[in-house]
Amino acid sequence: MKPSITSVCGGTGVRRAVARDARQLTRLVRGSRAYEGRYAAMVADYRVGPDYIEAHEVFAAVDTGDPAGRVLGFYSLVLVPPELDLLFVADRAQGLGIGRLLVEHMRVRARAAGLDRVRVVSHPPAEGFYRRVGALPTGTAPANPPAVAWDRPELEFPIP
Numbered sequence: 001m002k003p004s005i006t007s008v009c010g011g012t013g014v015r016r017a018v019a020r021d022a023r024q025l026t027r028l029v030r031g032s033r034a035y036e037g038r039y040a041a042m043v044a045d046y047r048v049g050p051d052y053i054e055a056h057e058v059f060a061a062v063d064t065g066d067p068a069g070r071v072l073g074f075y076s077l078v079l080v081p082p083e084l085d086l087l088f089v090a091d092r093a094q095g096l097g098i099g100r101l102l103v104e105h106m107r108v109r110a111r112a113a114g115l116d117r118v119r120v121v122s123h124p125p126a127e128g129f130y131r132r133v134g135a136l137p138t139g140t141a142p143a144n145p146p147a148v149a150w151d152r153p154e155l156e157f158p159i160p
Contacts, residue, residue, distance in 0.1 A: 011065050012098055014105045017058040017074060019050035024071045025060070025088075033091050034125055042148055048086070052076070056085065057109055061098050073098045075106050079113055084120040084157070103133045103157075110159045118157040127153040134158070 017025065025048040029035075035043045052058070057077040062069055073089035084106060089099045110118050121141045122130050131137070135155035143150050 010097075011063055012061050012072060012096075012101060013064045014059050014061050014101065017053050017060045017071075019053055021058075021060055021071060021074075022048055022050045022053060025053075025058075025074055028071060028074065028088050028090055029086070031091070032088055034123060038150075039123070039125075041146070048076075057113075058086075059102070059105055059109070061089075061093075061102055072096075073102055075102045077106050077109055077113075077118065079115070082110065082115045082118045084118050087120075087126075099129060100133055107157065107159055110157070115159050117159055120155050120157065122153045122155055124150065124152060127155070130155050 026046065029043050029046050029048060032043065048058075057079065059075055059077075060071045061073040062071055071090070072093040074086070075084060075088075076086040077083075078085045087099065087102060087106075089102070106118065119138070120130055120135055122135075130153075135157050137153060138156045139154045141152045141154045143152075
């Protein structure tokens with residue numbers, strides 16, 4: 001049975017991720033051009049497993065006209081403590097509004113869960129995106145070598 005799409009904008013729908021999406025989500029993370037060069041070590045061995053998908057609010061953006069159901073992007077909302085843990089958009093789908101759609105969907109889910117804010121520790125090149133979609137800077141998360149050898153911007157989405 002196909003997971004049902006809960007939100008649609010244009011030809012892109014958002015649905016709950018399921019265990020069988022794990023490989024696609026992992027490939028999306030590991031293949032992201034945003035993590036090339038000095039950032040590559042952070043995602044080289046990263047895995048979005050079925051257990052992670054089951055434990056958290058993970059939602060995928062899909063092309064509603066694609067019978068293969070390829071994932072264009074996804075996010076993960078951790079409820080306790082409230083954090084946008086992951087948000088990735090496929091390189092081929094950058095600039096199409098998918099990230100903005102996922103953030104808006106996350107806000108709706110956070111509001112439904114009774115949250116009043118959601119923290120995000122940003123990949124440095126993504127900070128501008130998060131600010132454009134309403135996140136406010138709150139500080140800096142220090143480096144945590146060996147996986148993360150650089151400081152990262154810390155932001156927060158207010159959830160009205």
